[in-house]
Amino acid sequence: MAAQVSRAGRSAPQEQAGTPSHHCSFLHLSAGTANPIMPDAPSGSMDLNRLPILPLGDPGLRKQSIPVRDPADPAVKADAYRLLGVFRAFRNAYGYGAGIAAPQIGLLRRIIIIDQDTGPLIMVNPEVLPLHDRQTCFWESCMCFPDLMVMTRRAAEIAVNYRSLDGKMSAIREISPDTAAVIRHEVDHLDGILHVDRAVDSRGIISRKAYGKDPAYFSRLCQEWNRPGLSGGG
Numbered sequence: 001m002a003a004q005v006s007r008a009g010r011s012a013p014q015e016q017a018g019t020p021s022h023h024c025s026f027l028h029l030s031a032g033t034a035n036p037i038m039p040d041a042p043s044g045s046m047d048l049n050r051l052p053i054l055p056l057g058d059p060g061l062r063k064q065s066i067p068v069r070d071p072a073d074p075a076v077k078a079d080a081y082r083l084l085g086v087f088r089a090f091r092n093a094y095g096y097g098a099g100i101a102a103p104q105i106g107l108l109r110r111i112i113i114i115d116q117d118t119g120p121l122i123m124v125n126p127e128v129l130p131l132h133d134r135q136t137c138f139w140e141s142c143m144c145f146p147d148l149m150v151m152t153r154r155a156a157e158i159a160v161n162y163r164s165l166d167g168k169m170s171a172i173r174e175i176s177p178d179t180a181a182v183i184r185h186e187v188d189h190l191d192g193i194l195h196v197d198r199a200v201d202s203r204g205i206i207s208r209k210a211y212g213k214d215p216a217y218f219s220r221l222c223q224e225w226n227r228p229g230l231s232g233g234g
């Protein structure tokens with residue numbers, strides 16, 4: 001699950017150094033909101049340990065999920081709604097959360113859900129198609145270990161093909177870089193890949209608490225990393 005993504009890169013020239021780059025389209029928080037993606041504490045009383053979310057280190061997070069043969073099978077719908085229930089519980093408790101993938105709750109099925117506060121979108125057997133070589137730097141966190149922030153580099157322009165729960169083929173072609181990052185984060189889960197595997201370098205793994213103290217500084221790190229010739233980004 002991508003608890004949230006913040007972005008800093010050449011694709012966002014409007015971002016100014018020193019200005020927190022809270023491009024959290026998944027949270028739909030307006031720019032300028034003080035520290036919008038970094039709540040100090042869960043807003044509810046939900047104990048993460050009570051949710052059936054696998055923690056970092058659980059071997060289940062490293063397994064390959066299998067494609068769903070019949071998305072319209074009622075059992076698939078039941079799995080998807082169970083996943084959605086956990087997703088909503090996390091969002092209600094923590095006040096953020098952009099997406100979740102079935103293996104995060106031990107279901108090795110290729111199902112993901114994203115939610116940009118416009119309602120959950122359930123994708124079965126999602127396939128990511130990079131449209132361009134350009135990549136953008138992001139700060140991501142994950143529901144499986146939400147206290148960690150990881151700076152990653154991902155393709156900024158993608159398309160996604162998937163099936164909906166009625167079995168129909170669907171596609172998304174115009175996707176914002178933030179949304180693309182979340183979808184790729186979730187699809188990575190289906191292949192046993194975590195965002196720590198995508199960290200751009202050792203500076204790119206930090207605590208949420210450290211990030212929250214100076215998000216503008218960490219945003220600038222992303223911008224620097226994206227600069228050609230410095231760290232190979234872009």
Ligand SMILES: [Zn+2]
Nearest residue numbers: 001002142143
């Ligand atoms: Zn995750």
